[in-house]
Amino acid sequence: MKYGITLGYVSKLNSFETVKGIELIKNKIKSQLKKNFGLIEVSSAVVTDKNLWLNDDAQQTRRPIDFDISFNNSYGEVLQSNNKWRRNFLLEAEFEEKDKGIITDFFAIERDAEMTNTSSITFHELGMEILKSNYSIEEVNSCVTDIFKIINDIDNEVSEKFKKLTKKHFGNTLIFVTYKKLKELYPLLTFKERINKFGKDNGAFVLQEFVSQLFNQNNVGQFSSDVFDFSTYSKIYFYNTNCEKAVSIGYVSYSVDREKFKAQNSILKENQKTQTEYQNKLKSDLLPLTITSGIYVDRIVMAILEKQHIGEVTSSVWDQKFLNYCNTNNIKIF
Numbered sequence: 001m002k003y004g005i006t007l008g009y010v011s012k013l014n015s016f017e018t019v020k021g022i023e024l025i026k027n028k029i030k031s032q033l034k035k036n037f038g039l040i041e042v043s044s045a046v047v048t049d050k051n052l053w054l055n056d057d058a059q060q061t062r063r064p065i066d067f068d069i070s071f072n073n074s075y076g077e078v079l080q081s082n083n084k085w086r087r088n089f090l091l092e093a094e095f096e097e098k099d100k101g102i103i104t105d106f107f108a109i110e111r112d113a114e115m116t117n118t119s120s121i122t123f124h125e126l127g128m129e130i131l132k133s134n135y136s137i138e139e140v141n142s143c144v145t146d147i148f149k150i151i152n153d154i155d156n157e158v159s160e161k162f163k164k165l166t167k168k169h170f171g172n173t174l175i176f177v178t179y180k181k182l183k184e185l186y187p188l189l190t191f192k193e194r195i196n197k198f199g200k201d202n203g204a205f206v207l208q209e210f211v212s213q214l215f216n217q218n219n220v221g222q223f224s225s226d227v228f229d230f231s232t233y234s235k236i237y238f239y240n241t242n243c244e245k246a247v248s249i250g251y252v253s254y255s256v257d258r259e260k261f262k263a264q265n266s267i268l269k270e271n272q273k274t275q276t277e278y279q280n281k282l283k284s285d286l287l288p289l290t291i292t293s294g295i296y297v298d299r300i301v302m303a304i305l306e307k308q309h310i311g312e313v314t315s316s317v318w319d320q321k322f323l324n325y326c327n328t329n330n331i332k333i334f
Helices: 015-037 083-092 137-161 179-185 191-202 258-268 277-283 297-304 320-328
Strands: 039-041 047-049 066-069 074-078 101-109 122-131 175-178 205-208 234-240 245-254 290-296
Touching: 015 039, 015 101, 015 122, 015 137, 015 297, 083 101, 083 122, 083 277, 083 290, 122 297, 137 234, 137 245, 137 290, 137 297, 175 179, 179 191, 179 205, 191 205, 191 234, 191 245, 234 297, 245 297, 258 277, 290 297
Parallel strands: 039 101, 175 205
Antiparallel strands: 047 074, 066 074, 101 122, 122 290, 205 234, 234 245, 245 290
């Protein structure tokens, strides 16, 4: 495989069918999430006041994208992820009805992301923020199961529309597994190797109780102390047979409350954030308790339309050598 693409690969769909398929899948996912979880769609901010600290810098591993604003001599910052923005929006908009919330259609940015056939520096994420009254891992598991069913139903519908495509890209079952269990099963493998091995052997799964096990490990995404409750953070994977690897398609977690933030920050020691406006709200217990979730739309589209590179379903910046390779092999890249 070069660039993660099988030698001789040919897309089953032409360019027009691909664009129609992308539109259908994205619209269906959004509408079904809104209906199932009782969500109102809101437009996410693109730029935020740097002093508010509404970005998630993933323990300062995400470099900010900021600029000066001339009219008031302040600084704006491009919103690279919007979990904290969504939660703050619920507070500012005075949303109070439990088990209801908002959904945003957001393009996240990871300027330092490792470029692979399933990741790029920008990606489409449907973000959900749902008001809750108390912590319950059963609520998280129920949310994950509902999301998986929605994706599966859409997969079946699209496969019926485009007869060239196969069916059941995500399988019929979803297994819940912990980091500890993965380590017991594959003690000699790295974390990423365990993910791939388990996915290949078992199909779609949800990884839980793993965030705190990955602190300070190289080549693993890091977590800030003021966004997710680490103990409930659950990541959804499936095994993409076209790409021959396990791929994450979303996550569900409780947002962190005052006490859990205090405990997590005592470990991570992100003290440079403690005087920010957002953390003052968090420490004052002003922010609502929510389930926060993100759905990686591009990867779902890739799987359903049986594409081998994310560039076939979303626009981004690509290496010229990669573009030349795709042009030579008649692979359409956006």
